[in-house]
Amino acid sequence: MVTSSIYQKRVWFITGSSKGLGRALAETVLERGETVVLTARNPEQIKDLAASFPEHTLAVQLDVTKPEEVREAVKQAITNFGRIDVLVNNAGYGVLGAIEEVRNEEVRRQFETNFFAVLEVLRTVLPHMRQQRSGHILNISSVGGFVSYAGTGIYNGTKFAIEGISEALAQEVTPLGIKITIVEPGAFRTNFVTRSLVITDIQINDYEKVIGAMRKDARDILDMKLEFNEPGDPKKAALAMIKAVDSDNPPLRLVLGEDAISAINAKLDSVKAELDAWTEVSVDTTFDEVVLAK
Numbered sequence: 001m002v003t004s005s006i007y008q009k010r011v012w013f014i015t016g017s018s019k020g021l022g023r024a025l026a027e028t029v030l031e032r033g034e035t036v037v038l039t040a041r042n043p044e045q046i047k048d049l050a051a052s053f054p055e056h057t058l059a060v061q062l063d064v065t066k067p068e069e070v071r072e073a074v075k076q077a078i079t080n081f082g083r084i085d086v087l088v089n090n091a092g093y094g095v096l097g098a099i100e101e102v103r104n105e106e107v108r109r110q111f112e113t114n115f116f117a118v119l120e121v122l123r124t125v126l127p128h129m130r131q132q133r134s135g136h137i138l139n140i141s142s143v144g145g146f147v148s149y150a151g152t153g154i155y156n157g158t159k160f161a162i163e164g165i166s167e168a169l170a171q172e173v174t175p176l177g178i179k180i181t182i183v184e185p186g187a188f189r190t191n192f193v194t195r196s197l198v199i200t201d202i203q204i205n206d207y208e209k210v211i212g213a214m215r216k217d218a219r220d221i222l223d224m225k226l227e228f229n230e231p232g233d234p235k236k237a238a239l240a241m242i243k244a245v246d247s248d249n250p251p252l253r254l255v256l257g258e259d260a261i262s263a264i265n266a267k268l269d270s271v272k273a274e275l276d277a278w279t280e281v282s283v284d285t286t287f288d289e290v291v292l293a294k
């Protein structure tokens with residue numbers, strides 16, 4: 001499956017390498033002898049990793065919401081290594097609150113980081129991959145990029161948007177030798193719930209029944225009154241992502257975790273059941289004179 005010469009030379013560019021899934025992936029890739037452009041808002045957080053693998057890393061400051069930093073980071077990667085083989089759009093965070101409770105500014109901030117920044121990084125790296133006629137882009141979505149949940153709808157919106165552009169992008173760039181994989185993790189034990197979740201300050205009583213328990217649990221976890229042991233192991237997520245990149249036939253969607261698999265299966269079943277139940281109404285919307293090919 002793996003061509004060792006390519007494998008030795010591969011250059012990865014990972015956003016949000018400071019902690020969580022991004023860091024686990026960077027460490028695992030480096031342990032395998034590959035090269036990583038480590039990026040973080042605060043480069044202090046990646047200094048240790050860069051020092052452990054000085055010949056195989058470049059540590060760059062990158063807040064993905066700053067286009068000038070995106071341009072500079074990609075430029076440095078190309079200047080140093082001459083190529084980017086694997087781009088991992090990983091940096092992200094979540095907002096917890098009902099659709100009506102999340103302030104406009106917070107909605108926009110959430111889309112800036114989880115969607116527009118990914119688009120910016122993609123569009124900055126793609127010209128190099130097109131020139132190479134090779135490359136693999138992993139867009140870290142979520143099980144929540146396929147299934148939406150009460151209380152995280154704005155976050156889900158950002159991840160659904162990522163899935164939407166990724167599907168189209170895959171069709172556009174596959175003929176150019178570039179592969180796209182959407183990664184859909186379930187719950188993984190990172191800093192996501194403790195450090196990367198913003199709980200809205202607006203609370204509308206009518207929504208308490210539906211999302212009150214979720215909000216309370218999130219607060220209790222932050223206050224260390226509740227221990228939350230996510231089942232997913234970031235190291236194993238890293239190995240699964242590497243397996244997809246090593247594959248000659250990588251998936252468009254890589255689902256990570258049993259919890260994610262069962263949530264996605266449940267959604268597929270319910271979409272299919274609803275599609276079947278309403279098919280007659282759906283097809284009865286065509287002009288009478290139009291005969292569609294079966």
Ligand SMILES: NC(=O)c1ccc[n+]([C@@H]2O[C@H](COP(=O)([O-])OP(=O)(O)OC[C@H]3O[C@@H](n4cnc5c(N)ncnc54)[C@H](OP(=O)(O)O)[C@@H]3O)[C@@H](O)[C@H]2O)c1
Binds near residue numbers: 113143192230
């Ligand atoms: N953990 C899960 O259960 C889970 C499930 C599904 C999807 N995901 C997705 O996985 C990705 C990584 O999350 P995680 O679980 O590893 O959480 P994490 O441990 O909290 O890590 C989040 C990473 O994103 C970085 N980041 C956030 N905003 C940034 C920005 N503007 N510029 C650059 N970096 C930024 C953080 O950097 P700082 O150190 O500077 O904050 C950190 O490195 C996210 O896209 C998340 O939506 C996670």
